[in-house]
Amino acid sequence: MAQQPDTVTRILDTAEVLFAERGFAETSLRNITSKAKVNLAAVNYHFGSKKALIQAVFARYLDPFTVRFHASLDELEADYAGRVIPLEALLETMARSVLEVPAERNSLKVFMRLLGLAYSQAQGHLRRYIQEEYGSVFTRFTELVRLATPELPDAERFWRLHFMLGTVIFTLSGLDALRDIAEKDYGEHVSVRDLVRRLRPVVVAAMNAPLPDPSPVRREAS
Amino acid sequence: MAQQPDTVTRILDTAEVLFAERGFAETSLRNITSKAKVNLAAVNYHFGSKKALIQAVFARYLDPFTVRFHASLDELEADYAGRVIPLEALLETMARSVLEVPAERNSLKVFMRLLGLAYSQAQGHLRRYIQEEYGSVFTRFTELVRLATPELPDAERFWRLHFMLGTVIFTLSGLDALRDIAEKDYGEHVSVRDLVRRLRPVVVAAMNAPLPDPSPVRREAS
DNA sequence: TGTCATTGGAAACAATTGTTTGAATATGCC
DNA sequence: GGCATATTCAAACAATTGTTTCCAATGACA
Numbered sequence: 001m002a003q004q005p006d007t008v009t010r011i012l013d014t015a016e017v018l019f020a021e022r023g024f025a026e027t028s029l030r031n032i033t034s035k036a037k038v039n040l041a042a043v044n045y046h047f048g049s050k051k052a053l054i055q056a057v058f059a060r061y062l063d064p065f066t067v068r069f070h071a072s073l074d075e076l077e078a079d080y081a082g083r084v085i086p087l088e089a090l091l092e093t094m095a096r097s098v099l100e101v102p103a104e105r106n107s108l109k110v111f112m113r114l115l116g117l118a119y120s121q122a123q124g125h126l127r128r129y130i131q132e133e134y135g136s137v138f139t140r141f142t143e144l145v146r147l148a149t150p151e152l153p154d155a156e157r158f159w160r161l162h163f164m165l166g167t168v169i170f171t172l173s174g175l176d177a178l179r180d181i182a183e184k185d186y187g188e189h190v191s192v193r194d195l196v197r198r199l200r201p202v203v204v205a206a207m208n209a210p211l212p213d214p215s216p217v218r219r220e221a222s
Numbered sequence: 223m224a225q226q227p228d229t230v231t232r233i234l235d236t237a238e239v240l241f242a243e244r245g246f247a248e249t250s251l252r253n254i255t256s257k258a259k260v261n262l263a264a265v266n267y268h269f270g271s272k273k274a275l276i277q278a279v280f281a282r283y284l285d286p287f288t289v290r291f292h293a294s295l296d297e298l299e300a301d302y303a304g305r306v307i308p309l310e311a312l313l314e315t316m317a318r319s320v321l322e323v324p325a326e327r328n329s330l331k332v333f334m335r336l337l338g339l340a341y342s343q344a345q346g347h348l349r350r351y352i353q354e355e356y357g358s359v360f361t362r363f364t365e366l367v368r369l370a371t372p373e374l375p376d377a378e379r380f381w382r383l384h385f386m387l388g389t390v391i392f393t394l395s396g397l398d399a400l401r402d403i404a405e406k407d408y409g410e411h412v413s414v415r416d417l418v419r420r421l422r423p424v425v426v427a428a429m430n431a432p433l434p435d436p437s438p439v440r441r442e443a444s
Numbered sequence: 445t446g447t448c449a450t451t452g453g454a455a456a457c458a459a460t461t462g463t464t465t466g467a468a469t470a471t472g473c474c
Numbered sequence: 475g476g477c478a479t480a481t482t483c484a485a486a487c488a489a490t491t492g493t494t495t496c497c498a499a500t501g502a503c504a
Contacts, residue, residue: 007481023343025247029462039483044463046481119396120342121245127399155408159393159420162400166392167385167428174341177349178384186377197434198381205431206389209423215416229451250491261453266493268451 008046010036016057020113024054024121055129058118061101061111062130066137069097073140087148091203094141095196108192109175116173149207156211164203171195230268232258238279242335246276246343277351280340283323283333284352288359291319295362309370313425316363317418330414331397338395371429378433386425393417 005013014036018027029050033040047053072093076085102111118126142161149157171178172195179190227235236258240249251272255262269275294315298307324333340348364383371379393400394417401412 023245023247025245026343028460030460039481040462041464041483042481050462116342119392120338121248155404155410156420158404158408159412159417160424163389163393163421163424166390166396167388170341170388170392171381171385174388182377182380186380188377190381194437195381197437198378199385201431201434202382202385202428206424206428209427212419212423215419251493252491261451262492263453263494264451272492 007038007042010038011043011046011053012057012060015053016060016107016110016114019054019057019117020110023117024050024123051125054123054126058114058126058130059133061114062134065097065101066134068100069094069137070140072097073144084147085144087145087207088204090141090144090148091200095200099192099196108172112169112172112175116169119169152207153211160207160209164206167203167206168199171199229260229264232260233265233268233275234279234282237275238282238329238332238336241276241279241339242332245339246272273347276348280336280348280352281355283336284356287319287323288356290322291316291359292362294319295366306369307366309367309429310426312363312366312370313422317422321414321418330394334391334394334397338391341391374429375433382429382431386428389425389428390421393421 011032015032018031029043030040033043043053047056076089076093102108118130182190237254240253251265252262255265265275269278298311298315324330340352404412
């Protein structure tokens with residue numbers, strides 16, 4: 001019989017699933033500890049508080065992600081040896097990095113749900129934590145995107161990147177619900193890789209869309 | 223001195239703001255009633271339960287929205303008199319309907335935040351309620367989109383519509399945070415209308431993106 | 445004016461929350 | 475073995491939650 005993982009791991013494994021399913025506020029420590037078969041006090045003993053547990057759940061995904069993503073960007077920059085990295089390659093690399101990390105634990109869905117929650121749930125401490133802890137890798141990425149899309153005004157690129165962030169997080173974090181509808185309506189089962197395949201041309205087209213009409217000039221300015 | 227709106231209205235006005243700011247579970251009835259200056263029991267008296275209050279908050283936005291959106295689609299169909307309505311016109315109409323409704327209460331932000339929460343928060347009852355109560359108008363809209371984009375496979379259109387739903391909800395519901403960043407980085411203040419202007423070409427380009435590569439064939443199928 | 449249904453309000457309810465305590469147990473090290 | 479440290483455990487804690495109860499105030503209608 002396989003040995004049970006230690007208490008800390010059991011808590012994290014259970015917590016991430018419950019958090020992803022129902023959100024942070026809706027998941028009680030008793031929920032977690034009873035399902036993980038550990039004592040209630042174990043959470044506060046090992047993590048200190050519920051907040052700290054939430055951050056630890058994120059760290060277990062984001063730490064390996066940032067390491068890999070940085071490494072992949074290093075490779076990419078080496079490959080292109082100073083030349084501009086095309087947008088498609090950047091997006092491809094990001095997608096690969098996102099897909100790789102949770103593959104070890106077979107829980108991309110959880111990963112994406114957590115990202116979605118980090119944005120939508122109140123939990124101000126979480127956004128701050130993520131920004132401070134993992135902001136640098138995103139800064140690096142957006143700078144590379146800037147070089148790849150020199151014709152885009154800075155503000156326009158900023159917004160389009162966030163548009164696409166919304167697309168991806170929204171879709172993948174609500175995947176279960178959407179998959180149910182899609183399966184009912186079109187019969188076909190949709191895998192995550194399938195979805196990423198469908199996302200690629202959409203994201204590229206969105207980033208390369210023509211510029212919007214200039215904002216209308218105020219009346220008083222003639 | 224202007225007469226205070228009645229209890230029911232005060233509760234709804236306060237609840238929608240607090241819900242939008244912090245989510246449903248994180249907003250207690252005491253939070254709402256104290257800020258609205260009504261008695262705690264008033265919520266259960268007038269609405270029956272917290273769940274019912276949440277649904278009532280949504281109904282106050284979605285009821286007028288569906289009415290207007292149906293009406294706008296009626297006009298549009300009349301204008302085109304049986305001919306196919308182009309995608310741009312459909313998107314334009316939808317955007318206009320969304321913008322019109324909360325303009326009365328000057329709270330598009332709240333409307334969008336609520337929509338975002340409806341998707342991301344657990345609250346299974348909410349999704350079910352919205353689907354049952356307001357599903358028909360979306361069915362009508364997607365059917366018109368189908369006619370406007372005959373070259374798209376059904377599944378592909380389904381997914382792209384949800385991609386764009388994600389873009390819009392994610393962007394507009396996280397608007398405050400994003401606006402802060404954008405203003406800090408680019409100095410310019412961004413209005414909602416500005417954002418809609420920027421969204422238009424992106425959404426159109428995304429819907430018209432080339433089809434993805436066909437999904438790779440499984441090994442055993444030669 | 446008196447009656448009755450509606451609304452407002454203070455208090456209490458039972459349940460659940462995150463956290464802490466202090467003793468019991470296990471573990472590692474000399 | 476024996477000590478010290480680390481972990482587990484049951485119990486209790488104080489705070490907060492949604493909901494209910496019971497009574498007072500209100501206002502419409504006869």
